[in-house]
Amino acid sequence: MLLDHTRLADLSFEIGTIRPPSEGGSYSLLIRVTRNCPWNQCTFCYGRPYNHEKFEMRSLEEMKADIDNAGAIYDEIKKVSWELGYGGDINNKVGESLIKGIPGLSSSHSFINVFNWLYSGASTAFLQDADSLITPTSRLVEIIRYLKERFPSLNRVTSYARAKTIFKKKDEELKQLYEAGLSRLHIGLETGDDELLKKVKKGVTAEEHIQAGIKVKKAGMELSEYIMPGLGGRAMLEQHAKNTARVLSEINPDFIRSRPFTPLPGTPLFDEYRNGELELLSPHECLKEMKIFIEGLDVTSRVCFDHFRNPAYRTESGNLYHLFKQDYDGYKFPEEKGVVLNLIEEGLTVDEGRYLQQEDYIRLGSL
Ligand code: SF4
Numbered sequence: 001m002l003l004d005h006t007r008l009a010d011l012s013f014e015i016g017t018i019r020p021p022s023e024g025g026s027y028s029l030l031i032r033v034t035r036n037c038p039w040n041q042c043t044f045c046y047g048r049p050y051n052h053e054k055f056e057m058r059s060l061e062e063m064k065a066d067i068d069n070a071g072a073i074y075d076e077i078k079k080v081s082w083e084l085g086y087g088g089d090i091n092n093k094v095g096e097s098l099i100k101g102i103p104g105l106s107s108s109h110s111f112i113n114v115f116n117w118l119y120s121g122a123s124t125a126f127l128q129d130a131d132s133l134i135t136p137t138s139r140l141v142e143i144i145r146y147l148k149e150r151f152p153s154l155n156r157v158t159s160y161a162r163a164k165t166i167f168k169k170k171d172e173e174l175k176q177l178y179e180a181g182l183s184r185l186h187i188g189l190e191t192g193d194d195e196l197l198k199k200v201k202k203g204v205t206a207e208e209h210i211q212a213g214i215k216v217k218k219a220g221m222e223l224s225e226y227i228m229p230g231l232g233g234r235a236m237l238e239q240h241a242k243n244t245a246r247v248l249s250e251i252n253p254d255f256i257r258s259r260p261f262t263p264l265p266g267t268p269l270f271d272e273y274r275n276g277e278l279e280l281l282s283p284h285e286c287l288k289e290m291k292i293f294i295e296g297l298d299v300t301s302r303v304c305f306d307h308f309r310n311p312a313y314r315t316e317s318g319n320l321y322h323l324f325k326q327d328y329d330g331y332k333f334p335e336e337k338g339v340v341l342n343l344i345e346e347g348l349t350v351d352e353g354r355y356l357q358q359e360d361y362i363r364l365g366s367l
Contacts, residue, residue, distance in 0.1 A: 008076045009102050012110040013066035014058075016128035018049045020186050020224070021306055022257075022328040023158060027120040030113055030128055031066060031147060033140065034058060037130035039162060041201045043268040044190075044231065044261060050129060052266070057135060063143045071150050073114040074122075090118040122151060127159040133185070134165050137173040144180040158184040163212040164204040174219035184222040184254075187212070192247025193240050196232045200269070206247050213251030223253040229293070230261040230286050234279040241289045245296030252299045255330070260286060260309045262361040283311060283355035284348055291344045297333065303340065304330030309361050311347055313354040320356075323347045 014032045023030075035056040040047035047053070081087070081094045095115060099106045106112075117124075125147060132140065148154055159182065166174070166185070191197055192206045204212075216223045225248060232240040248256055263270040263278070272278040281289060297303070305324035312322045323343055325331075331340050 005076050005080055005098075006102055008073060008098070008111060009104040009108060011069050011073050011076070012108065013069040014062075015109050015113060017051070019126045019128060020158075020160070020257075022224070023124065023126040025328050026124045026156075027113075027116040028124040028126040028156075028158070029070060029117045029122070029151070029154075030126055031063065031070070031143075032058060032128040033063060033132040033135055033143065033159070034129055038134050039131070039164075039203055041203060042188075042190075043200045043272075044228070044263070046267045047130075048264060048266050060139055060142060064146055067143075067147055067150050069110065070114055073111055074118065074151070077115060077118060090115070095119070122153040124156040124158070125151070125154050127157065127182075130160050131162045131165055132159040133161040133169065133177075137169070137176060140182075141176050141180040144177065144182055148181045154181070156183050157181050158186060161185045161187055162204070163187050163189070163209045166212040166215055167204070167208045169215070171215060171218065174215055174221070178220040182221060184224065185216050186224045186226065187216075189213075189225045189244070189247065190228040191231055191240050191244050193232065193236065193243035196236050196240055196243075200231065206243060209247055210250045213253055217251070217253070222255070223251070224255040224257055225251065225253040226257045226259050227293075228259055228261045229289055230281045234281060234285065237281065237285065237289045238292060241292035242296055245293050245298075248301070249296070249298040253301050255304055256297075256299070256301050257304045257306060257330075258290075258310055259307050260311075260361075262309055262358060264362065280358050283313075283352045283357070287311060287344050287347045291341065294337065294340050294344065297337070299333050302330045302332055303336075304328060306330065308364070312356050313347075313350050 015030050016032045016035065019028065019030060035058065036050035036053045037047045038055040040052065077090065077094070077098065078088050080098055081089055084094060084097055086094055144157055147157065189209055190200065190202060192209065194206050197205060213223060213225065227244055263273040269278060273280060306326050306328050310322065310324055312320050315321050
């Protein structure tokens with residue numbers, strides 16, 4: 001038993017339900033700035049990742065207390081490492097000793113988040129939930145400064161943000177956030193087609209998306225934009241692909257991340273699909289839409305397919321094969337645009353029946 005450190009099991013801070021996969025890959029420290037989504041209306045989502053719960057701001061005191069508790073967990077883990085003779089290094093042996101020595105610790109999300117973050121270098125943090133930027137700028141600046149002062153090893157602090165929220169922020173406010181340490185924003189573009197944006201109630205126009213993206217980059221932050229192939233179904237395939245490429249070409253974000261659409265239970269688009277009002281794309285149609293999109297893209301971004309819903313099929317031997325690489329850095333454009341187009345052509349030669357189908361994705365769930 002690590003008797004002097006049992007308080008570790010009682011230390012906790014609030015953690016929201018989701019973060020982008022790339023932030024999971026880097027084991028970012030999760031700091032909850034707001035709860036849930038302030039919009040909750042997009043018909044493919046409806047706040048589903050946040051269990052449709054009500055949006056709430058968090059006070060500066062609450063957030064600071066969370067950072068203090070994450071810091072206390074950090075200090076205890078480091079102390080244990082020194083006591084075990086590892087000189088502050090965080091490794092598997094330290095983890096095993098902690099889990100074995102402190103009852104209940106293995107089920108503490110706060111401990112697991114801080115341990116994994118320390119284990120992977122303690123360099124990145126993600127501010128939760130869906131739109132942290134809706135927080136008054138002065139409060140957000142203060143909390144980012146507090147976070148960076150407590151953990152000087154942080155070199156990347158990121159957040160989700162709604163384009164509409166950024167569109168309404170002044171350039172000076174975004175600059176202040178960048179200077180405080182906010183270094184990357186993740187924005188759900190979904191589509192650059194105005195008709196489709198309206199249909200899915202995204203609450204933002206293509207032009208506002210463009211202006212918001214340009215403002216983020218002008219402030220000095222990195223920008224990750226998420227797109228949703230298939231969102232317009234068969235009827236809007238071409239306009240969705242072309243206008244999404246047009247809008248992203250104007251923004252030229254650092255990352256473009258593909259999240260193909262699947263209607264998920266509990267959302268209005270799922271009902272439209274079940275009622276036969278929305279015709280989903282077949283695997284080949286999805287690739288054809290991606291082809292139009294990629295051809296129209298004039299960017300220097302990295303285009304990434306880091307989500308399981310991107311095209312995947314069963315090989316002759318039955319193994320699941322992902323057409324595109326799934327890492328967080330994807331393909332560098334324009335240099336690798338040809339590589340992506342060739343992969344799409346290759347995918348179109350594979351029998352559609354071998355691809356994972358929409359019903360598979362619906363069963364697998366998750367946004
Ligand atoms: S997609 Fe984003 S903004 Fe839209 S309802 Fe879902 S969490 Fe909110």
